[in-house]
Amino acid sequence: MENILLLIVLIICTITDIKSRKILNIVTFPAILLGFLYYLLINGFDGFLFSGKGFLVGLGVLFIPFVMGGIGAGDVKLMAAIGTMKGAFFVFYAFLYAAIVGGLIALFIIIRRKDVKGFFARITNSVLLLSLNKRKESVQVSNRDLAPSFPYGVAIAIGTVAMMFMEGRI
Template sequence: MSNFMIALILIISVITDLRSRKILNIVTLPAILVALIYHTFTPGLDGFLFSGKGFLVGLGLLLIPFLMKGIGAGDVKLLAAIGAWKGAMFVLYTAVYAGIIGGLVAVVVLVKNKRLGFTLKNMLFSLMFLKGVKGSLQISDNGNNSISIPYAVPIALGALLTFLMEAFL
């Protein structure tokens, strides 16, 4: 059941993220709640701990990028929902694969838009001062220069790679 639920959640999230650049709470929050309930009633307390640990790992992996305004709250909740359904190790592998895929996509998009150097300078500033560049200090030369990608796509591809890894290893 958990594989079906993850597939459904990811398909809906990818579609809405591509169309409106939003991952809907009406998808992620019930998914988290149902996962916790499902895993509690199937194997009991061990299932609840499995689901809860996965939820916390999924939430924690994207919390700092979210706080630095580098990623949206929907992406954080989507990864937390994956963790609640599939556990800590699955969501950890998913996040690693999603990070690699998302990074590659971002580099391609930045090179295409001739923004790679500027973005690297912004990232260096953010890392040095642990401050997002969307706050009080705007480094961009004009207000409409932000480039972003719908991160549900790399998350879904990361989950797919993790499913394949589970199946063949």
């Protein structure tokens, strides 16, 4: 039951993330609520704790990238929804698979844009900015200096489906 619901949520979130670069609250919040309610009804308080731990791990694994501006809040809420439906162990490994997929997508984008030189320039600039910020100097960054981005919900969906395959649930 939860696998079908999860797949529906992932499909909707992937489509909206590709089209509008948003993962909608109208999808993630009900998914979170349904995850909690499902396990509460099936396993009582232990089920609620199962979903709660998954929720916290789902939030936690993407919290730092969100705070640093690398991903959006919708990505974090999607991982939390995955955690409520599948638990802490599942969402942690789904996150690892998503990180690998996201890295491969980013590498593909860099190579396709023939921007390997720009990639290393951005890394160098980031290191320099960090060292300058320690001295409290102000530095302006233009949009031209930023790395290309992609809808990370796609990587989350692929990583989650990969984890479902690894469990033998699909």
